[in-house]
Amino acid sequence: MSTQINTINGGRMAPKFTYDGNGDRCRIGLIFMASSIVMEAEMWAMAPKGVSIHTTRIKLPKVTVEGIQAMMDAPELEQAARLLASAPIDVLCFGGTSASFLHGTAYDQALIAKLKQWAPGIEVNTASTASLAGLKAVGAESVILATPYVDEVHNRAIRFLEENGHPVVASRNLKIDTDQALAEVPLQKTFDMICEMDTPEANAVFISCTNFLTAGLIDAVEKELGKPVVSAVQSSFWHSLRLGGVADDCPGYGALFQHGLPEVRE
Template sequence: MTNAERVQAGQRPVFHYDGNGSLARVGLIFMASSVVMESEMWAMAAEGVSVHTTRIKLPKVTLEGIEQMMNAPQLEEAARLLGSAPIDVLCFGGTSASFLHGTAYDKALTKKLVSWAPGKKITTASTASLAALAQVKAGPVALATPYIDEIHQRAIRFLEENGHKVLRSQNLGINTDVELAEVSLDRVYDLCCAVDHPEATAIFVSCTNFRTAGAIEALETALGKPVVSAIQASFWHSLTLAGVKGAKPGFGSLMRDVTA
């Protein structure tokens, strides 16, 4: 029955889904120049899950640029603004920014976010990535990133200090945020295939402005092992913390338990 027929019959019309987060609302602190993480979260979100973003400025994807962003008062302001909204989970959407100085640094960031957004469940891209690797029972991994060498090496150090030996890795050497988002899924797919190692139990793809979600299922089919990306992990962990099954199918084995 069409809405016109419903109205004529004295019945209420059927409304279109409007993106309302009736199931869960995910709050995201994201870089002002970045575009990928929001769109991939929305692509993965099932009906009833919404994503709400506050942005902070990233001068450049270098150690100095990330340090500047993390030390700016904008970070606290963003967390407090986002925490004032009726969200269920607050996610800090920067992988390199949260693993920059290792695990202790990421945990300290989480404590700050808890104090700035009291009452909200909190995660970071780095925290979520470790939780995701544990979820897929990963041991040694292969690593793909778009980072410059200095940041790529810190990604290796972060993974290895958390028990995930990096058996093979490659990075693209990109230092501008806009360029990160322009890397095609074809190139991401080829990069992940190139880093695979026979003894790697999973592929990990770092960076939240680096397209991955659309290629994960194809990669898992081709490589026969879990593929975890920082964006996918962040969304999975946000849904897990919210306690909801709020993902669409088709985004990798990690998402199985939270698929609606």
């Protein structure tokens, strides 16, 4: 009776290596705000084995229309995209929701075109594009909207959703204008805000902002309300996975991960 032993050159036993987070299945390049912390952490929390996230940062002066516009007009945006594109990434994600819906759908599409020019040969998305794809994937029509934004930015979120076929039947915003303060809102406060808005007129929930804690409450809200929840971070990650050829479910982070990319009509 012989026993088969796995060996490598030199007769040594083949080692068993510990998982190290290497993105051998999909590497996602993220352009994120310098003062923000939520999106990276939530993406890593949701990430299946073999998926990695690599970030380049840009400065956001303030979470107002003027501050967001200043960030988008700065040369650092192009520099960030080109820096990420110099790495062997599979997908480039622009991780700013309000920054990509600021002036409506055409503005978001123009941003995608610029990112593709700066990062040729790499799949590209934005948080706003991914959010719309996520809403479509779960069959969302009328929605409940929760944001931490000031009124002017919140109202632009409503306009963006409605011009893309998602009437906002209930909404609340926290009127926060500093980026670090966005990340300090506790999950319980956001959970309560969403549940208090629930209405049978809405068949889905959308939570905007990529520096707003949401991943940890998605499953709880879906169970409480019995309707799908799409958040900017969750949908950006889901969309990036699908663009990168990863079809995994990510249990605990919403029904969205049970879906593939919806068909896009030209």
